[in-house]
Amino acid sequence: MNKSELVRVIAAETGVRPQDVDSVLTGFVTRVEEVVRGGGSVKVTGFGVFRARDTEPRAGRNPRTGEAIPIPASRRLAFKPSKKLTDRL
Template identity: 35%
Template sequence: MNKNELVSVVAEKAGLSKQDATTAVDAVFDALQATMAKGDDVRLVGFGTFSVSHRAASKGRNPSTGAEVDIPARNVPRFTPGKGLKDAVNAS
């Protein structure tokens, strides 16, 4: 499912126009992104948790030259599914 398909499903299920559904979906994505950019978690009970994990700096190797490369520290987004989502996926 891509974003346009998600907007269509939200519009149909919520009885909204596609324009209103697009605004709602964009608002949810913006809120998730802004919250995670601050380093905070977003917990949606029954669905899952969006969190930020810190990855420490490390050394790597360039596979073509074998030269050692410094990989900088960074924050990476993570998603941990909740029980409700796991049960729904495994219900088939």
């Protein structure tokens, strides 16, 4: 499901105009990005937690040549689903 499909489904289920649903969804994504980029986390009760994780530099391997290559440290977005969501799946 892509964003426009999600907006259509939510609009149909809630009776809210699709433009308003799109605006709220875009605002949610923007705020999550800002908070996580700033080092915080966003917890949506019953759904999960969005946060950034730092990875350590490590050695990798080029699958084509087998040559060892360095993989630098980085920050990754992490999502940990809530137990409630996990149990429903």
